[in-house]
Amino acid sequence: MEFVEKHDNYFVQKVDALGRLGLSPHQKITTAMRILAYGAATDSADEYTKIGESTTIESLKRFCRAMVEVFGDWYFWSPDAEDIERILHIGKQRGFPRMLGSLDCMHWKWKNCPTGCAGQYVGRSGKPTIILEAVADYELWIWHVYFGLLGSNNDINVLSKSPLFANLANGEAPPANNVIQGK
Template identity: 35%
Template sequence: MMMFVAALQIQDLEDEDSQWGGSSKGRSYTARNREIMDQRLKTLYFTDPCKYEPNIFRRRYRMQPWVFDRIMSDVANYDPYFVQRRDATGRVGLSNEQKLTCAMRQLTYVVTADFFDDYIDIAKSTAIEILEHFTIAIWNVYHEHYLRRPTPADLRRLLDKAVERGFPGMIGSLDCSLNDINVLGQSPLFNDVSCSETPHVSYEVQNRHYGQCYYLVDGIYPKWAGFVQAIKNPRTLQTKHFTRMQEAYRKDVERAFGIFQARWAIIRGPARGWSTENLQFIMMTCIILHNMIVEDEHDEDACS
């Protein structure tokens, strides 16, 4: 009887310990050479000189080295998770270069989290954790700047481009395959158009004055003043020309989204089990990083 009671007490203690984590039966320890893999990674991309030239870095990381360095510094200042530390045994943890490389490769390539076990000795669970921390950090650090509304200078540039293409007052185009009506109904863009709060401009078409911007859309969108649709079944040369040019300009948004998907392969395929919140952070991170790259390369073009 006493042995039976003692056995129950031991079982209770084991159950209590299991609530606080610790080792689990059946789990094995995998030795990882993260220091060696870190040195190898830095030799390839981050030392001076390194094995690969900046153009190779740009292709594989989707951005120039200086943009990557800026992001690495900013996310480390925001989230201590990205500050390299030592564990309880005094061993150095993963470096920032390893963590950000892990996050960026998940965003840019169609690879599973298991891939990083072979590539830079990062376990699957750690790779997923890194991506979660990275996307949250990118959102909190950059969203106010890179997801802001267009400035007057941005708007002027858009209007000038539209005039060159024969559409004065046009500030964008929408496509139903990429902008579902139900999604658009919840967006600030929809509110702006329905409330006639689009930016005010001044232009003339056939001696008639107009003072409101508009978007080019296809026939599925409502017939509002802020939406200009192609002419259904055009008959005259003028209406045929207008419809052809309108449809050609609308193709720009499809091409832009095609470039976006090519750069960030993670958004091309099905979701891999993350929560809805994590999926939102992933998409917003891709958009923010895309805007950062466009801004950097636009500045380069302006200086050249």
Template identity: 45%
Template structure:
């Protein structure tokens, strides 16, 4: 009886977890990708100057580090951990970089794999968790309605730019665009 039960148990398919049958496991060298990212932008003698980082990410390295640190302390997802097989996962900087590249440049998730050794599903998860984390962490300070002091400052800034009594951004919906390309006519 025990032999029969053991044979039945061994022939059963797992209910959950593990590799998907038929799916090829790709070996992504996450650690090498992390080291390359660190050498390029965050090391003492970086490959690229800070101006290149600014041009690429539209923020300073210090701001990037602050965002990454806050997200990692807020959401465990952004912390580098080991997976079930004991392999070290993506670093905080890799996850934040993936999210920023996809959001800023609109690149597809599978393109992140080339630079950060990150699969499409993981890259999509980075964007989702990044968006939620940014709102939760920075929302109360930066995504709030303006107070009286903010309103006065915004009105003064916009007045200097020639936009009297304007608070927010302008969507250009009611402006004529003199040199609008023919292909875009009527779209904006």
């Protein structure tokens, strides 16, 4: 909360012309996090944090922007050559030589999927889902995330559309030397 408040004055609690305290940063940030974490509707925040829908939307936009601008350089990056070397070294020590991370695709139930889109996002469960592809290393450092694709797709279909392998195919990856079948 401190970082967000320092980055964007919108989150600092202010006093209005009548001397009343406005919305607290706790209210605005909690609202944004509930929407992101639980898929809560923007008009549901009124019941929980006493914030109207327009303020909820503004808080969400500003919170997301602040997260990227404040923490983006540290948390939202692909591994560089030094990271690759460290990850490969630890993987080798643990019995997984040449392993950069664990890749997985999963279907997340989309609780508040708009009715007009629900049919396009029906997953194998018969309910609307959105597909998440993620790569994490042994420390659970997530260095690739991809949300996407309509409908019920298997992991191969997701991977074929993923920017992870598109980048690798275009040569946009840190150097990692591997030996495969003696080559």
